[in-house]
Amino acid sequence: MYSFEPNEEQQMLMDAVGKYAANDLRPAAHEAEEVHEFPKKLVNKGWELGLLQASIPESYGGFGDRSAVTGALAVEEMAFGDLAGALSVMTPSLFATPVLMAGSEEQKQEYLPRVIGGEWAPYTAALMEMSFDFDALALKTTAKVEGGKYILNGEKIFVPFAKDAEAMIVYADLNGVTQGFIVVKGSAGLSVSEEREKLMGLNALPMYRVKLENVSASRLGGASGHDFELVLASMRIASAAAAVGVAKSSFEYAKNYAKERDAFGVKIAQKQAIAFMLAEMRTEIEAMRLLTWEAAWKLDNQKEDFCTDAYFAFTGAADMAMMVTDRGVQIYGGHGYIRENPVELLMRNGRGFPMLLGLAIV
């Protein structure tokens, strides 16, 4: 069957996350970006919504099963509030979800209860590298086997909360294939930059650079490893869902502003030039939301082409987010360029989607 309505459980989750996003994340977004930090209190509150906990089975300390569709719905709602805030709350997923998806039984038992057992704690992952054509399937960070151990070498960028991370998954190239490796705090040869990464947006999310010099690590899934494409597709779907949430936020602000702003004796929303922009924004948001849902559903159901579909959703939603957030600023006119107005940050955040990968996962 085709069906386009979240089930009751998903709807309840969306309502809860949506409420948090609108009432907690949104009002805090501007200040957080300016001071480069999201209030810890808010991060904890988001963590208590239990998104990650609900995606992990009881046997590992959680209370549910993972679903990319449910994850995508939640990420979209969360990102609607604020991207940096959403990513801060969800950072532990970057570690736990790949362990759940691809880890060995031993790894799951060792790590999952620790990550979700208590308060929000910095568990993270390191995927990106500093090159203009960064490609998750052709990493420059390498892994090699030495005396039955995996040894990592390379440099990773944009690693959220790396500074205090208890453990992180580092993605590296092992004989031409991307694999995830668990690196624990204090490993010899692991160094995290003192300074935070400086980006155009997302400044409330503390990100660091991570250097690996002959770091000993354990391979996700044990000796036989894992299928990285699954992890990659989950990251792409999460990114697409976040792009939809960010775009939705900009659209909402722009729509409300256009209905209030007077010009030439009418509201600017009554001018077709503005109204048509809004109509196109809404249409493209819908198109990419559906594409994201379909990719997530295909991932959940292990359909043959889930990988390509996740790629389509990632690529399409990133373009859409740029278009929509740009227009959000445009509709505000000069006011859109002023940092006090939320569409400004949304446009800076909206630009990041094509190059930012591995900051969210469903």
Added chain:
Amino acid sequence: MTIEFEAPKPILQQQVMLKTVAENMMRSVSREFDENEHSIPWDYVEFMHTAMKATGSGGGLTVTEEKPREGAEKRPPIGYQKLATQIEMLSWGDVGMYLITPGGGLGAAAVAAAGSPEQKAKFLERFNSDKPTYAAMCMTEAGAGSDTSAIRTRAVLDEAAKEWVINGEKIFVTGGDKSFTEYEKLGKGFIVVWASIDPAAGRAGMRAFVIESGTPGVKINKLEHKMGIRVSDTAAISLVDVRVPFENVLGSPTVEKTNTGFKGAMATFDATRPLVAASGIGVARAALEFLKEKLEENGVKIRYGLPRQKLSNIEREVIDMEIMVKSAWLMVLKAVWMADNKKPNALESSMSKVKAGDVTTKVTQKAVEILGPLGYSRELLVEKWFRDAKITDIYEGTGQINRLVVARQILGYGGSELR
């Protein structure tokens, strides 16, 4: 409810059959009937009529529901979903030929939406007869396109004779010729003409009248010569003192203060917009698949999954085209799924048409461009699909009208606030 993208079995089965039709009865003669405008592909017309009669949908391409088997669990309705996928596949074959699939089309849809039980019995029975039969809708006039309130055609009641007398000029009547002109191979059809019974009342005075094939005073003035969909006849019709029986008016014969009659009929457009979108997407998919085939033949492989920076321009274009076609199709599916489940879908319906209009036009344009001389040559079908595609963004409400509908919906504005 749930979120699910598994095509229902009846749709999958139907698609296999329709693909064969599209390949063997449509694609094979696509070029011939494009070059010989206004000739009729009788093989296709008669085959489709026989096939549809045999499967119990003699009324042409309409929403059908399978009768639940005894004792079987009741399944959610998928009539609109089935119809949209049928239309997409036939249009993938040839959109012009899809448009002349026998049946009542928009004419019968108007009767079904606004007619009394007696009128439905009288006018709709014929589509199940032995011969293929057509009906058409006459709405547009030279001075009245999307703005239907500007319709000038008049209907005056002759009380003594109990007849309506209709005068006016209609253009862009899809299937007008096959619905009105008497062909030996066709059954007796009709046209549905929109006219005002009270010009002072504006839209509230607008009514639709059923005019039987062969009625005196109706003249097909010409069949338009078009950029594309050439096998589909588009008629210009004049009506001079055309007399039709009193009971042929659809809806109330008097003007009330409310304009519900016309609005009710316009609501049928909410149902048909995603279907027009579906047909456009069929054309776009045809062009995209052909493009990929040709590229592969020439050793160009699309490397999905690479970052943009590593892709060639052609790869980027093709990937963008795939994203466009896929997402537009999902919007159609959602709109018709809503229709099946009786959810109000005015917004989704119009959004699907906005998106499909854009996508169909862009994708076919790009396919021609990327294929270079192959794209421009009449030896292949890509240039035809490009010409066929353009109508998607025009009929059943232009892209601009649909943007207006979408904008009013999202802003909560009426026609007076957003003109």
